[in-house]
Amino acid sequence: MQEVIDSIQAKQITKCHHCGDICSSLKIVSSGYHFCCEGCKMVYEILYENSLCEYYDLEKNPGIKQKFKVRDGKFAVLDDETILQKFILFKDDTSCKIEFYLPQMHCSSCVWLLENLYKLDKNIIQSQVNFLKKHITIQFQHKQTTIRKIAELLARIGYEPHLSLSSVKTKPKIKTSKSTLIKIGISGFCFGNIMLLSFPEYFSIQMTNESLIYQLFSYLNLVLALPVFFYSASDIFISAFKGLREKFLNIDTPIALAIIITFCQSIYEIITQRGTGYLDSMSGIVFFMLLGRYFQNKTYDALSFDRDFTSYFPLGVTVIDEHGQENQLAVSKLKIGDRLKIFNDEIIPADAILFKGKAKIDYSFVTGESAPVDRSIGEIIYAGGKQIGQSLELEVIKEVSQSYLTQLWNNDSFQSKKDETKTSFVHDLSKHFTIVLFSVALLSAAYWYKNDSSKILDAVTSILIVACPCALLLSATFTNGSMLNYLAKKGLYIKSANVLEKISDINTIVFDKTGTITQQHESRLEYEGVALNQFQQEALGLLLRQSSHPLSRLIALDLPLACQNNIQNFKEKKGYGLSALINGLFLKAGSTSFLDIEKINQIENEGSRVYISINNEYYGFYKIKAKYRNGLKTIIRELKKKHTVLLLSGDNDSETDKLSHFFGKSAKMLFNQTPQDKLDFIQQLQLEGRNVMMVGDGLNDSGALTQSHVGIAVSDNTNNFSPACDGILDGKSFFLLDKLISYSKRQKQIIVGSFIISILYNIIGLYYAVQGTLKPVIAAILMPLSSLSIILFTVGLSYFFSIKIKKHDTNQFSI
Amino acid sequence: MGVIIILVIASLIVALGFLVAFIWSVKKGQFEDDYTPSVRMLFDNELVKESKPESKK
Numbered sequence: 001m002q003e004v005i006d007s008i009q010a011k012q013i014t015k016c017h018h019c020g021d022i023c024s025s026l027k028i029v030s031s032g033y034h035f036c037c038e039g040c041k042m043v044y045e046i047l048y049e050n051s052l053c054e055y056y057d058l059e060k061n062p063g064i065k066q067k068f069k070v071r072d073g074k075f076a077v078l079d080d081e082t083i084l085q086k087f088i089l090f091k092d093d094t095s096c097k098i099e100f101y102l103p104q105m106h107c108s109s110c111v112w113l114l115e116n117l118y119k120l121d122k123n124i125i126q127s128q129v130n131f132l133k134k135h136i137t138i139q140f141q142h143k144q145t146t147i148r149k150i151a152e153l154l155a156r157i158g159y160e161p162h163l164s165l166s167s168v169k170t171k172p173k174i175k176t177s178k179s180t181l182i183k184i185g186i187s188g189f190c191f192g193n194i195m196l197l198s199f200p201e202y203f204s205i206q207m208t209n210e211s212l213i214y215q216l217f218s219y220l221n222l223v224l225a226l227p228v229f230f231y232s233a234s235d236i237f238i239s240a241f242k243g244l245r246e247k248f249l250n251i252d253t254p255i256a257l258a259i260i261i262t263f264c265q266s267i268y269e270i271i272t273q274r275g276t277g278y279l280d281s282m283s284g285i286v287f288f289m290l291l292g293r294y295f296q297n298k299t300y301d302a303l304s305f306d307r308d309f310t311s312y313f314p315l316g317v318t319v320i321d322e323h324g325q326e327n328q329l330a331v332s333k334l335k336i337g338d339r340l341k342i343f344n345d346e347i348i349p350a351d352a353i354l355f356k357g358k359a360k361i362d363y364s365f366v367t368g369e370s371a372p373v374d375r376s377i378g379e380i381i382y383a384g385g386k387q388i389g390q391s392l393e394l395e396v397i398k399e400v401s402q403s404y405l406t407q408l409w410n411n412d413s414f415q416s417k418k419d420e421t422k423t424s425f426v427h428d429l430s431k432h433f434t435i436v437l438f439s440v441a442l443l444s445a446a447y448w449y450k451n452d453s454s455k456i457l458d459a460v461t462s463i464l465i466v467a468c469p470c471a472l473l474l475s476a477t478f479t480n481g482s483m484l485n486y487l488a489k490k491g492l493y494i495k496s497a498n499v500l501e502k503i504s505d506i507n508t509i510v511f512d513k514t515g516t517i518t519q520q521h522e523s524r525l526e527y528e529g530v531a532l533n534q535f536q537q538e539a540l541g542l543l544l545r546q547s548s549h550p551l552s553r554l555i556a557l558d559l560p561l562a563c564q565n566n567i568q569n570f571k572e573k574k575g576y577g578l579s580a581l582i583n584g585l586f587l588k589a590g591s592t593s594f595l596d597i598e599k600i601n602q603i604e605n606e607g608s609r610v611y612i613s614i615n616n617e618y619y620g621f622y623k624i625k626a627k628y629r630n631g632l633k634t635i636i637r638e639l640k641k642k643h644t645v646l647l648l649s650g651d652n653d654s655e656t657d658k659l660s661h662f663f664g665k666s667a668k669m670l671f672n673q674t675p676q677d678k679l680d681f682i683q684q685l686q687l688e689g690r691n692v693m694m695v696g697d698g699l700n701d702s703g704a705l706t707q708s709h710v711g712i713a714v715s716d717n718t719n720n721f722s723p724a725c726d727g728i729l730d731g732k733s734f735f736l737l738d739k740l741i742s743y744s745k746r747q748k749q750i751i752v753g754s755f756i757i758s759i760l761y762n763i764i765g766l767y768y769a770v771q772g773t774l775k776p777v778i779a780a781i782l783m784p785l786s787s788l789s790i791i792l793f794t795v796g797l798s799y800f801f802s803i804k805i806k807k808h809d810t811n812q813f814s815i
Numbered sequence: 816m817g818v819i820i821i822l823v824i825a826s827l828i829v830a831l832g833f834l835v836a837f838i839w840s841v842k843k844g845q846f847e848d849d850y851t852p853s854v855r856m857l858f859d860n861e862l863v864k865e866s867k868p869e870s871k872k
Binding site for chain 2: 054058108111112115129130131132133177178181182185186189192193196197213216217220
């Protein structure tokens with residue numbers, strides 16, 4: 001009894017020194033530390049031998065548990081020259097620079113270890129990490145070592161490079177952000193200096209005998225304003241011009257107009273020495289505009305919203321040639337008739353016929369079926385599924401680009417671009433604002449024409465300068481920028497600002513089932529049959545722990561540790577079952593055919609059941625049931641208050657009862673939906689006039705995600721593939737979905753609020769402008785003041801509303 | 816009073832120097848990654864690469 005208690009306590013307390021998981025056995029030890037598995041221990045020993053143990057000092061348990069041992073030949077595909085080109089950044093006679101994507105990077109220890117890579121391999125000169133993008137660039141001597149060896153080294157320490165069919169192209173994005181930064185720098189520099197040089201004008205310091213200095217300052221201002229006008233503001237002009245060409249009045253047009261008018265008026269004033277112009281306001285406008293735009297366009301470098309299936313597929317696959325030799329071949333080079341060898345947890349890259357092996361294919365990402373599908377020899381296995389269990393031999397019948405999956409993906413309806421012509425409400429507001437502005441200008445022009453025609457020019461130009469609609473754009477950009485930022489902090493990464501507005505218009509929400517509302521890698525166990533007593537459970541646990549099959553391990557976690565460890569005659573028939581004589585009991589665990597019993601209650605796919613027999617007497621079976629995400633019930637209840645909520649699933653309807661518990665009995669739920677069915681259904685809803693948001697996760701949802709107004713992909717590991725969508729929701733933040741949606745709806749309120757503030761400033765400015773008495777100093781004060789107050793208002797309110805979304809759910813429960 | 820012209824020009828030149836430094840750093844790529852340097856800064860530097868003798872063998 002005491003030993004049982006001790007072993008249970010030990011199980012609870014001891015955590016692996018490397019990865020932090022609970023150690024189920026206390027036997028794996030090195031240097032006095034416990035590890036949960038040989039894999040973790042091996043990484044530790046590598047680091048220890050190379051005196052890299054500082055890795056463990058920087059963060060607690062920084063290691064990542066390697067679920068499956070990396071196969072020896074996995075990186076053989078990197079011996080191929082054409083494939084190598086994708087990774088090479090630079091190459092000369094001695095050294096070569098490559099870039100890998102390492103999705104496992106998650107803490108400062110990772111950064112430290114990866115930048116100390118040269119200690120593990122002398123041929124590595126230098127390595128540098130970009131943590132946000134999860135990239136590593138390694139410079140090495142290519143004559144002494146190969147890219148493949150480096151990839152294998154990285155895999156050995158737990159940072160296996162992610163190789164996929166698509167190449168990551170990040171170069172164009174960097175160029176544009178570089179030039180934007182330079183433009184901001186120049187306009188900021190000029191803005192500050194122009195204001196400095198305008199100080200005497202502000203304070204009306206009269207220096208009658210030194211009017212030369214005044215002139216000099218004015219000309220200096222002019223020179224400083226030139227780069228602002230011609231270089232920094234060029235984006236605004238180009239965008240306004242493009243809009244006009246399309247006969248479309250976008251928000252940049254009135255701003256471009258204001259800048260041009262201010263510039264010309266100032267030039268005229270300076271050259272004719274009538275005054276000093278408003279160059280400080282002009283450069284200030286450009287500076288704040290650019291700043292707002294930069295803030296709004298900050299992207300998430302490690303995420304991608306435009307991935308297609310090529311990022312999901314592997315780079316290479318093992319091919320067996322005529323002589324029985326196994327080689328690695330690039331997936332893109334597969335031909336019909338090639339013999340493939342597919343290992344456990346590997347994705348099948350092309351449609352093929354099964355020749356050898358027992359296939360248990362997990363299509364959950366592709367079709368949404370939650371249980372793996374059994375396939376026998378001679379049957380066609382479609383590309384995109386993942387094999388679970390033993391290795392298979394397949395013969396390719398269609399090339400990768402011709403497979404069913406890629407045909408589906410390239411289908412026009414899947415590629416349909418979102419309807420981008422619907423403009424933001426900000427554009428409408430700015431249109432109205434411009435019309436009002438021009439009418440005010442006309443009215444005052446008419447007034448001054450009657451009374452004192454010399455003041456017309458002053459009045460009209462100063463009206464147009466002061467009442468700049470830039471305040472509206474500024475409110476929009478800063479609101480969007482800060483809201484996107486706060487949403488990202490809470491776990492919802494939105495692609496771009498206009499998505500926020502679309503979320504406010506949503507009235508229907510459609511959920512996918514597998515992977516979206518269920519948690520893929522966590523399951524619930526249910527046992528049906530004759531109950532097992534403590535002794536039997538311990539023995540069963542012992543049996544299952546001998547196997548590396550994920551189902552066995554999962555069940556074994558639930559069973560108590562045994563005191564006696566008497567195992568005899570252990571036999572494992574991969575894919576079928578296990579048997580052994582344990583502590584006097586003859587146990588068998590596996591499929592019905594292994595246990596020689598008739599199939600009982602065969603309603604659903606048998607794939608997720610493990611049958612148990614003791615001493616050849618059938619006892620019962622363990623059923624793996626999907627676990628629903630925390631908070632599902634609450635968010636559906638809240639969402640139903642203002643939206644219609646539906647379910648579309650690619651899986652069968654075996655869980656209808658459980659689901660109607662969440663969605664309500666009257667909710668519409670459709671099952672066995674193919675990807676095309678899902679897309680058609682969304683289209684149907686849209687034809688009925690509804691604004692639809694789709695929440696999905698896999699390739700099978702990709703058509704629906706593109707078709708709907710807003711597509712959100714749920715992901716438990718944001719470094720993994722997610723289909724093309726408008727936003728990525730971290731699985732851990734799923735329970736916040738209703739609060740995140742209502743936060744997004746605040747966008748309009750904040751923008752309108754800040755716009756009202758800017759109108760107040762405009763009224764004050766206009767008061768002076770219509771009288772023709774607008775002094776440059778007033779304009780120079782009003783413009784930065786209004787800009788700053790708008791920025792503070794929008795960012796402050798966005799923050800205020802965001803703290804209402806609590807990150808940690810205090811109501812922890814699960815059904 | 817004419818000295819103010821010299822002062823203004825001097826200050827402009829200094830400010831211009833900073834602007835040039837900014838543009839140079841952007842072009843060099845220092846703004847591409849603004850997060851990792853903050854992590855890297857906290858690591859201990861070894862004085863010389865091979866100074867630590869391997870005494871574990």
